[in-house]
Amino acid sequence: MSEPIRVGVLGARGRMGAQVCKAVDAAGDLELVAMVDAGDWLFSVADAGAQVLVDFTHPDVVMDNVRFAVDQGMHAVVGTTGFTPDRLDTVRTWLADAPQLGVLIAPNFGIGAVLSMRFAQMAARFYESAEVIELHHPGKVDAPSGTAVHTAQLIAAARAEAGLAPPPDATSQSLDGARGADVDGVRVHAVRLAGMVAHQEILLGTEGETLSIRHDSLNRSSFMPGVLLAVRAIRSRPGLTVGLDPLLDL
Ligand SMILES: NC(=O)c1ccc[n+]([C@@H]2O[C@H](COP(=O)([O-])OP(=O)(O)OC[C@H]3O[C@@H](n4cnc5c(N)ncnc54)[C@H](O)[C@@H]3O)[C@@H](O)[C@H]2O)c1
Numbered sequence: 013m014s015e016p017i018r019v020g021v022l023g024a025r026g027r028m029g030a031q032v033c034k035a036v037d038a039a040g041d042l043e044l045v046a047m048v049d050a051g052d053w054l055f056s057v058a059d060a061g062a063q064v065l066v067d068f069t070h071p072d073v074v075m076d077n078v079r080f081a082v083d084q085g086m087h088a089v090v091g092t093t094g095f096t097p098d099r100l101d102t103v104r105t106w107l108a109d110a111p112q113l114g115v116l117i118a119p120n121f122g123i124g125a126v127l128s129m130r131f132a133q134m135a136a137r138f139y140e141s142a143e144v145i146e147l148h149h150p151g152k153v154d155a156p157s158g159t160a161v162h163t164a165q166l167i168a169a170a171r172a173e174a175g176l177a178p179p180p181d182a183t184s185q186s187l188d189g190a191r192g193a194d195v196d197g198v199r200v201h202a203v204r205l206a207g208m209v210a211h212q213e214i215l216l217g218t219e220g221e222t223l224s225i226r227h228d229s230l231n232r233s234s235f236m237p238g239v240l241l242a243v244r245a246i247r248s249r250p251g252l253t254v255g256l257d258p259l260l261d262l
């Protein structure tokens with residue numbers, strides 16, 4: 013039998029990190045060797061010999077954490093949001109100097125969420141209008157969600173490729189924020205509501221019909237199969253992988 017993969021978790025006392033620690037601990041082929049949160053000694057992850065670092069922390073600190081993983085020769089699986097195209101390019105630059113290492117950054121590890129984004133990307137070219145509504149727990153610090161931004165970018169790219177005009181919208185007077193954020197020309201609306209976990213609805217419309225694509229994460233356990241899949245795969249995926257799609261053969 014092969015040695016278990018040694019895993020360290022950053023953000024270990026957070027909502028996601030705590031679940032990841034439990035899931036790693038319960039997996040026979042993985043060994044949880046370090047749990048680090050804000051104020052803890054970061055180098056304990058390296059001291060413990062972690063091979064894969066999992067990060068669910070905060071957009072303000074995640075770049076430093078990825079840099080740390082690369083400097084210490086650890087692969088990384090990152091669920092923290094806030095990755096702009098510039099940030100992704102920076103990670104690529106770091107990895108160019110460490111070609112044996114893999115970093116996977118995914119805005120959403122829920123299999124259904126990944127599928128819903130793909131469905132929206134496929135459908136986008138057939139519809140005049142597209143808007144995204146994301147709904148999350150009120151403890152979430154970023155808006156719109158990383159998933160919603162990524163979804164809007166996929167829809168916008170599909171619309172551009174199909175040569176679609178901007179969605180029809182006669183609004184000429186509105187309160188600030190009423191039409192949501194503009195992500196590459198796609199409107200994104202963020203709801204924060206007690207009782208919610210992570211939800212998204214993609215609305216597409218054209219003459220005489222609408223299509224709604226909805227995904228609901230009802231519990232953070234929904235993200236764990238995707239996180240564990242990435243932890244198991246990352247050592248054989250050098251370079252930067254964005255999104256879970258290639259691991260699902262999508
Ligand atoms: N990709 C996905 O599938 C997915 C799913 C859920 C959440 N997220 C994202 O994960 C991130 C965390 O979400 P959450 O709900 O768990 O947040 P949270 O606030 O519950 O947890 C974050 C934890 O990180 C800790 N932390 C902050 N700075 C740190 C540092 N420098 N080193 C170590 N730990 C540090 C905090 O103390 C906290 O315990 C957010 O960006 C969120 O959007 C992604």
Ligand SMILES: O=C(O)C1=N[C@H](C(=O)O)CCC1
Nearest residue numbers: 093119120152157158159210
């Ligand atoms: O709970 C969160 O925070 C989530 N963040 C990710 C995002 O911003 O897309 C994924 C869904 C849950």
